[in-house]
Amino acid sequence: MKTSAVASDTIGPLPSTIGEEKAAALDSIRRAQSGDVDAFELLYSEHSGRIYALCLRLKAGDTSDATELMQDVFVRAWRRLSTFRGECAFASWLHRLAVNTMLENARTDNRRNARVLPMDDTSRLAGAARSSGVELKMDIENAIATLPKGARLAFVLHDVEGYQHQEIAEQLGVSVGTVKAQLHRARRLLRERLER
Amino acid sequence: MTHEVIRHLLDDYVTGELTEDARGPVADHIAACEICRAEVESLKEILARAAELPKSIDPPADAWLNIRAAIERDKSAIATEHTQLERFWRRPYVLAAAVVLVAVLSSGGTALYMNSRDHDANSARATATNQGTESTPASLAAFTIEENTYLRNVAVLQDVLDQQEASLAPETVARLKASLHTIDEAIFEARNALARDPANKMLIEMLSGTYRQKVDLLRRTTEMTRGS
Numbered sequence: 055m056k057t058s059a060v061a062s063d064t065i066g067p068l069p070s071t072i073g074e075e076k077a078a079a080l081d082s083i084r085r086a087q088s089g090d091v092d093a094f095e096l097l098y099s100e101h102s103g104r105i106y107a108l109c110l111r112l113k114a115g116d117t118s119d120a121t122e123l124m125q126d127v128f129v130r131a132w133r134r135l136s137t138f139r140g141e142c143a144f145a146s147w148l149h150r151l152a153v154n155t156m157l158e159n160a161r162t163d164n165r166r167n168a169r170v171l172p173m174d175d176t177s178r179l180a181g182a183a184r185s186s187g188v189e190l191k192m193d194i195e196n197a198i199a200t201l202p203k204g205a206r207l208a209f210v211l212h213d214v215e216g217y218q219h220q221e222i223a224e225q226l227g228v229s230v231g232t233v234k235a236q237l238h239r240a241r242r243l244l245r246e247r248l249e250r
Numbered sequence: 251m252t253h254e255v256i257r258h259l260l261d262d263y264v265t266g267e268l269t270e271d272a273r274g275p276v277a278d279h280i281a282a283c284e285i286c287r288a289e290v291e292s293l294k295e296i297l298a299r300a301a302e303l304p305k306s307i308d309p310p311a312d313a314w315l316n317i318r319a320a321i322e323r324d325k326s327a328i329a330t331e332h333t334q335l336e337r338f339w340r341r342p343y344v345l346a347a348a349v350v351l352v353a354v355l356s357s358g359g360t361a362l363y364m365n366s367r368d369h370d371a372n373s374a375r376a377t378a379t380n381q382g383t384e385s386t387p388a389s390l391a392a393f394t395i396e397e398n399t400y401l402r403n404v405a406v407l408q409d410v411l412d413q414q415e416a417s418l419a420p421e422t423v424a425r426l427k428a429s430l431h432t433i434d435e436a437i438f439e440a441r442n443a444l445a446r447d448p449a450n451k452m453l454i455e456m457l458s459g460t461y462r463q464k465v466d467l468l469r470r471t472t473e474m475t476r477g478s
Contacts, residue, residue, distance in 0.1 A: 089325075091318060091321055091322075094321070095314065095318070098314055098317065102308075102309050102313070102314070103305075103306030103307060103308055103309070104305055104306045105309075106306075106307050106308070106309035106313075107304060107305060107306050107307040110307060117310070121309060121310050121313055124309055124313060125313055125316050125317050125320070128317045129317055129320045129321065129324075132317075132321050132324070133324065194296070194299045194300065194303065195303065209300070213296075213297055213300040213301075214300050214301075214303055234261070237261065238258075238261050241261060241293060241296055244296050245289075245292045245293070245296060248296070249292070
């Protein structure tokens with residue numbers, strides 16, 4: 055009995071805090087949905103770091119492209135807020151929007167479709183990381199940035215962001231087999247580049 | 251399983267996505283094969299390093315300002331669009347043109363209907379006979395309820411419009427009254443035809459459509475005068 059009382063005292067406040075945070079987040083979403091830009095800024099503050107990290111990796115470490123993509127994602131999120139019904143977490147909804155926005159932009163910008171960042175240019179990611187005050191594992195970040203687009207997308211979404219094969223296949227509009235093949239290719243290339 | 255086959259299964263082995271049946275033979279092979287063992291170690295290292303990557307990186311400080319500016323531009327563009335649309339509909343000649351258009355459509359539709367009435371009535375009668383007698387009275391009953399709703403809406407809107415009439419140009423009021431008169435005539439004729447031929451579904455549809463036109467015209471006019 056004593057143990058459970060101690061446990062209860064220790065963890066008691068946590069659910070309440072989480073509950074309060076969730077309620078505050080939901081309140082921000084609702085207010086933003088009704089046109090409150092300040093509430094949307096709160097959502098931006100909470101989620102922009104993760105979305106920017108994702109954009110930076112999807113854009114092969116190009117800070118300018120990544121910033122542009124992230125801005126595009128949040129402007130689209132604002133326009134589509136009314137479609138967010140809370141069926142999934144807001145973070146997941148934003149993530150999906152980021153990947154879809156990147157894919158849509160890529161389709162309308164053929165020049166970038168086959169883009170592979172040369173090894174020399176990957177220092178841009180290091181610059182971005184340093185300016186944001188985050189200590190990155192630069193070697194693997196740079197190596198990821200050099201991957202061909204398809205392999206990079208599969209690796210970032212699966213091995214960094216933790217998406218399942220099926221989810222990635224649906225988002226990219228390819229088969230699970232293709233996702234697995236791209237992942238295999240990405241890991242093989244990374245091994246080669248990191249062992250140089 | 252051969253070495254080549256197993257090499258293709260190493261990714262799934264490392265990520266734990268290999269089936270239980272395949273896992274045993276692959277593990278046995280790895281224990282005996284130096285190349286595969288090295289590959290597994292290398293894969294594990296890559297996955298561990300990927301997992302350690304920061305999930306969040308601060309974006310440039312001015313990014314939010316750009317997003318906010320884009321949102322404000324969006325809001326302003328939408329507001330301008332609404333204002334322009336409102337101004338467009340408030341112009342007397344646009345309102346007059348809409349009224350004339352409704353009148354032309356109403357009288358044209360009525361004439362077209364009246365010309366083909368005999369043919370349609372015969373077709374409808376034949377259809378009613380084929381379908382049995384239960385569905386048509388049900389439609390008529392449904393329409394009677396609908397008609398009462400139309401009449402109530404028309405009365406309310408007409409009251410509002412009477413109060414707002416002073417804010418409209420006399421020429422617009424005259425055209426509006428002429429249009430309503432044309433629609434009322436179409437309703438009167440269709441109502442009489444329906445009294446003679448209650449089984450005619452086309453008549454019901456026609457009458458219902460004409461009522462909708464009248465309600466729509468009144469509603470749009472009251473909305474426009476309210477906004478002016």
